[in-house]
Amino acid sequence: MSGEAFKPKILVFSTNLISDVGIDYTGLLHMHYPATTAIIRLPCSSMIRPEWIILALKSGFDGVFVAADGTDCPYLRDCTDRTARRVDKALRMAEEEGIEPQRIKMAAICSVCAEPFVNHMRNFYQTLVKLGPVKRRG
């Protein structure tokens, strides 16, 4: 992609019953956010293994966004805390790999949170533009 402007790629983890519904809703309203994204849906954001976040950053993604269930989680009352623990661990692992912590972001996205989702994605995208591509070893 020599010469072309850097377009950061973002992996989004969503949840079947809450944030994926919110992201669908964003589309339903035809609200735009960066298209250099890919979305993987899981049952609950507390399922995310920190290793997956690191794997994404090492395989070509420039940022990982965890669209968490927050307080709406149908499974766990303390879903936010649990998901935050996964993200914390991923941040520590990123540090060891020399990956900037700003590349990992978590926010609760409710099932009608179209506007917050768009704002998060745009801001995150801008952060990643400033950071530039992940410096991958090897």
Place this chain on the structure above:
Amino acid sequence: MDEPRIGVYVCWCGGNISDVVNVEKVVEEIKKEPGVIVARHFMFMCSEAGQKMIENDIKTHQLNAVVVASCSPKLHEATFRNVVVRAGLNPYMYYHANIREQVSWAHGDNPEEATRKAIRHVRMAVAYLRHAKPLEKIKVDVTPSALIIGGGIAGLRAALDLARMGVAVHLVEKEPFLGGNTARLGEVYPYGRRGSEIAAELIRELLKHDNVAIYTNAEVTSIKGFIGNFEAEIRVKPRYFKGKCPNIMEAIKACPVKVPDEHSFGAKMRTAIRLPPYPGAYPDIPAIDMEACTKCGECLKACGDKIDFAQEEQVIRVKVGSVITATGFKPYEPREGEYGYKTYGEVVTLPQLIGILAESNGGGELVVNGRKIRSIAFIYCVGSRQKPSGDEKANTYCSRYCCNATMYTSLKILEKYPGVRLYHLYRDIRTYGKHELMYEEACRRGVVFLKYSEDDPPKVRKEDGKLVVTVKDLLTEGIEVEIPVDLVVLVTGMEPRPNEQLNEILKLPVGRDGFYQEVHPKLRPVETTLAGFFIAGTAQGPKDIKEALASASAAAAKAAGIVLKKQLELEPFVARVNPDKCNLSQKCIAECPYGAISIKEYDGKGRKAWVNAALCKGCGACVAVCPTGAIEIQGLTNEQIEDMIKAAAREV
């Protein structure tokens, strides 16, 4: 599985997708993926023709897995799982890629990038299927009975519906008598009739069925098990009465205790002996309120042979296939001093006024606490539609029943006590649907409506022994109006019932407003995310009687749908342990909120973690904490997710 033979079907959705996404390009790119045997695009995959095309391909090309890339999986995942089943495949050899809501509709501003994103989403689907295995639904046997918690009208309605369908019912009520809040109300809208009569009618019908067990003065103290097979523990407190006592009124006279009477919402006092509070109440046996009783023994002189202080709590265990929670609401209790509540005796709540009206027998004059009432001010939205401020809990919702109930109560007052002047100080009037006619009638009958702003609510003070209400009336450009009245009625809303102990046991999701939460506010209004648990009536949020009963009948139908089956089939997306990888860190056991994981001896492999599939809800919290990756969700394994990540990361 055998070598993957995957078919990929990219939908135009009429143009909803293909106007933005270059579907030909997607097909062309995806054909290059290992394992993809056929890839096609088509106008409408969900159409008869689209479905047939997929079925034919599966047969002619011996496909063993299928991707459809179209709208959200919430809409058509089930449709296409059925298509592959019709063609002889396992329903879980299917993955649904979302390229409408999450691609074409979201990125109409950038067709080129949208096409790349669509390719990423389809590549992920293919990666998923390369590791997919056929899965079986989980089969469990079912106990053909139901537990209903709460014996208000919602619980009664659900119990009656289930009993009539031939389902054995265990109905548990915390209070000594059935009926809940409705039984405490005088005439209720629409069309009058006392609330207690409505409750009594349901009770009468229910008692005709011999497949119903009713426990009053009782609480559920534990529920174990899973959908189709729960075991509940019920504790029944003693009533200390062995039956009816002919001299009960003497015992009541002798009792020195005076506490607020629940049945009149505290408008009257009662003794420590609680009498069946209305005709047709169940059971028709008094109960002693041990928390209030001083054990002075005076009542024994009148009813000695009927009273037995040696009675003990009973613990009963029942097996049920499903649970309906219908624990109702609590009327909002105004803070002391809120609009003069508890400061001035002439400030009462709507529930209290209804209690007073039910007791007074007309005769031309309304008398409250010995005072003749000639004018009343109703203040609306007390404890409802509150503005959140700081950390304080606010009831931001509308309580739904109150505009109607106030309108109805006003009409009743004007009918029984003509000449009483009524002032309604409201924020908005929400007499929705047919109830609008009551509002019109109230206007016609001369009720005065003044509209206040939530930022500047009315004030209540006392002057020369008389209540004065001041309000800035928005209908007359904010002119401040002073109204001297004999009675102020606070139109109080509904609040969730404090039920900490029960919540601890049930673990039902609770919404932001504190009421129990349904799975989906539109599509699945009486189900909860806990399989086998339903909610009915005002436990879920403000409702009037008709709405509470409608939801109760819906919950009963849903519960019957489970317990009338001999066997249930559950989705296979549950956690499973690979004993070869498990190092018994036990982190998953600590992490599981449902107690689904324990330790088991595996043949030749020793003690390892083990998941009870029927208890597992498939949240995956255990997956994240396992140090060795030994625990995984079936149908969404670590390998699948990792390969999806890699597939999506590749340049397009």
